[in-house]
Amino acid sequence: MEEKSLIQKLPRILPGLLFMVGSVILLRLYVEPWIKDITVFGTKGWLARELNLNYILLSIILGMLYRNVLFGGKIPAWAEEGFRTTRLFIKGGVIMLGCLYTVMSLAKVGGWAIVLILTFVFGTVLFVMWVGRMLGADRSTIGTMGAACGVCGVSACIATAPGVKAKATEVAMAIATILGFGLMTMFISPFIGKALGLSDLQYGAWVGTGILNSGQVLATCLAFNPTIAKGTAVYYGELWNLVRVISIPFVVFIITAWYYSKEAKEEQGGQAQKQSFGQILKEKFPMFVLGFMAMTILSTLGLFGPEKSETNHLLREAMQWIFAIGLIGQGAYIDFREIKQAGGKPLKIGLAAGATKYVLALIIIKLFVPSDYDV
Amino acid sequence: MAGAADAKGGKMTVFKSDRHEDYASMVMVGIVTAAILFYMAFLVGEIKLKATDDGKVMEILVKPDTMVKKGDKLATLAAKDKKMVGGKLEEKPVTRTVTSTLNGKVLSVKAKPGDAVKKGKDTLMVLVPEKGQLP
Numbered sequence: 008m009e010e011k012s013l014i015q016k017l018p019r020i021l022p023g024l025l026f027m028v029g030s031v032i033l034l035r036l037y038v039e040p041w042i043k044d045i046t047v048f049g050t051k052g053w054l055a056r057e058l059n060l061n062y063i064l065l066s067i068i069l070g071m072l073y074r075n076v077l078f079g080g081k082i083p084a085w086a087e088e089g090f091r092t093t094r095l096f097i098k099g100g101v102i103m104l105g106c107l108y109t110v111m112s113l114a115k116v117g118g119w120a121i122v123l124i125l126t127f128v129f130g131t132v133l134f135v136m137w138v139g140r141m142l143g144a145d146r147s148t149i150g151t152m153g154a155a156c157g158v159c160g161v162s163a164c165i166a167t168a169p170g171v172k173a174k175a176t177e178v179a180m181a182i183a184t185i186l187g188f189g190l191m192t193m194f195i196s197p198f199i200g201k202a203l204g205l206s207d208l209q210y211g212a213w214v215g216t217g218i219l220n221s222g223q224v225l226a227t228c229l230a231f232n233p234t235i236a237k238g239t240a241v242y243y244g245e246l247w248n249l250v251r252v253i254s255i256p257f258v259v260f261i262i263t264a265w266y267y268s269k270e271a272k273e274e275q276g277g278q279a280q281k282q283s284f285g286q287i288l289k290e291k292f293p294m295f296v297l298g299f300m301a302m303t304i305l306s307t308l309g310l311f312g313p314e315k316s317e318t319n320h321l322l323r324e325a326m327q328w329i330f331a332i333g334l335i336g337q338g339a340y341i342d343f344r345e346i347k348q349a350g351g352k353p354l355k356i357g358l359a360a361g362a363t364k365y366v367l368a369l370i371i372i373k374l375f376v377p378s379d380y381d382v
Numbered sequence: 383m384a385g386a387a388d389a390k391g392g393k394m395t396v397f398k399s400d401r402h403e404d405y406a407s408m409v410m411v412g413i414v415t416a417a418i419l420f421y422m423a424f425l426v427g428e429i430k431l432k433a434t435d436d437g438k439v440m441e442i443l444v445k446p447d448t449m450v451k452k453g454d455k456l457a458t459l460a461a462k463d464k465k466m467v468g469g470k471l472e473e474k475p476v477t478r479t480v481t482s483t484l485n486g487k488v489l490s491v492k493a494k495p496g497d498a499v500k501k502g503k504d505t506l507m508v509l510v511p512e513k514g515q516l517p
Contacts, residue, residue: 020396092395095395095407098407237466242466293400295404295407298407321418
């Protein structure tokens with residue numbers, strides 16, 4: 008049967024697509040502000056900040072509810088073609104994510120701190136690859152968990168997932184693991200920090216390196232010292248976290264390149280004959296990852312206006328809407344039965360990597376980072 | 383990513399291939415980004431200049447209809463420089479100068495000397511940017 012063109016498919020795409028767009032409008036205009044206003048444990052916005060219940064998770068959760076509750080376990084025929092545009096929006100969101108990063112932001116952090124943080128980021132990625140192989144996990148699981156544990160959780164995981172062809176279930180499990188791990192460490196870290204007599208610098212550096220999610224880094228630092236000022240735990244934690252976040256484009260690029268180089272090798276029956284990196288790029292490498300890198304370069308060159316400008320704010324807003332549409336679809340591909348079948352491998356990898364990074368960072372920081380240093 | 387299982391077995395995209403989908407996403411982002419940049423550079427009417435620090439407004443250095451250039455001084459704020467030194471919080475009163483981040487005209491001034499302002503929340507003045515710059 009001859010394949011239909013995109014224009015011919017449009018009538019079948021529109022119902023599902025409009026359903027996703029409508030859901031996002033509802034979520035972003037009504038549900039998200041409502042969640043930010045809820046007071047839990049006496050703190051307004053606790054759910055949004057501590058549990059990271061922002062548009063990313065809300066979109067995925069809503070999509071999961073659609074499939075598993077509203078649709079009875081399968082996306083209905085009328086919406087199927089529209090939901091197939093999910094990856095288009097996820098990839099679009101990833102490309103736009105690039106315009107929020109500038110390499111210049113690294114200048115805010117001292118050289119030794121950059122070396123330390125990047126060693127942990129890439130060291131964790133390598134560790135996840137090793138543990139993943141030991142447990143016999145899929146390369147796509149290893150890729151998403153590597154990004155999630157190495158960098159700062161949710162964004163890195165979502166940005167890497169389409170490049171390594173990860174299943175929606177794998178993404179969901181990676182996110183659940185890092186948020187669960189973050190939640191646990193969020194409560195114990197202030198006690199450990201006080202017991203070991205860590206200074207604000209040491210504590211911020213440790214938490215900014217060891218905890219896997221940006222929101223949780225902020226909350227954990229504030230639990231240690233609620234003062235927001237230069238030289239406090241939250242100041243250093245955010246600074247450390249910033250370097251991790253800036254490394255996202257490079258981590259995504261490296262993990263995707265690793266994924267495709269292995270795939271090329273497998274296709275050749277595991278023979279020693281290797282495809283050149285140029286060949287991999289030309290034939291297989293996901294072009295949207297290059298688009299993501301290109302946006303980071305353009306942003307560094309100042310083409311999208313100064314950092315924190317109105318233009319930057321609008322670009323971020325557009326990115327969030329694009330991502331949210333894709334993430335509703337992403338959630339709708341998560342089948343509760345598949346999560347059961349996936350077993351505990353992603354959980355084991357995530358916990359092993361997270362715990363190792365958390366403990367190792369504490370030892371190194373306690374031994375080598377001075378208690379007071381003007382960064 | 384979504385349903386890669388489906389992608390491996392069947393087709394998980396409305397496009398001819400993953401490559402086509404990649405290019406489509408790049409085109410989509412290109413259009414959205416270009417539209418935003420065009421809107422901000424040529425169509426946006428006014429920009430609210432927010433307080434750059436928590437503190438009090440000391441002086442407003444411009445009046446409505448004043449033409450300003452990037453870097454021109456617009457207002458001064460009395461703020462506090464907080465720093466943690468040796469486990470103790472040191473607070474030093476400082477004067478912060480708010481400068482214009484773009485060329486344009488002051489449309490209206492919203493704050494007056496003595497007003498308490500919050501960083502990024504309270505509007506000091508409204509500016510009309512010159513066309514062709516990204517505010």
